[in-house]
Amino acid sequence: MSSPASTLSSGALSGRRNTSPRTGLLARIMGLLALRRQRRALAALDAALLKDIGVSPEDARDEAARKLWDVPPGWRI
Numbered sequence: 001m002s003s004p005a006s007t008l009s010s011g012a013l014s015g016r017r018n019t020s021p022r023t024g025l026l027a028r029i030m031g032l033l034a035l036r037r038q039r040r041a042l043a044a045l046d047a048a049l050l051k052d053i054g055v056s057p058e059d060a061r062d063e064a065a066r067k068l069w070d071v072p073p074g075w076r077i
Contacts, residue, residue: 032068039063039064039066040064042055042063042064045060
C-alpha cells in the first residue's frame with residue numbers, strides 16, 4: 001500500500017501549480033477588468049470622499065485616466 005505522500009505528483013510536492021496558459025490568460029484578463037472597475041469607481045468619488053481617503057482630486061483624475069495596461073511594476077497582474 002502506498003503512502004499519501006507517494007501518490008502526490010512531483011509538481012504538488014515542489015509547490016508548483018499546474019496551470020495552463022489559458023488559465024493564466026483568464027486570470028490576467030480578470031485582473032485587468034477589476035483594475036478598470038476600480039479606476040472608474042475612483043473617478044466617481046466626490047472631493048469629500050477623496051479627502052477622506054487622502055487622495056487629491058487631481059491624483060484621482062490622473063489615476064482614472066491611465067491606460068488599462070499602465071500600472072506600476074508592483075501591481076503587475
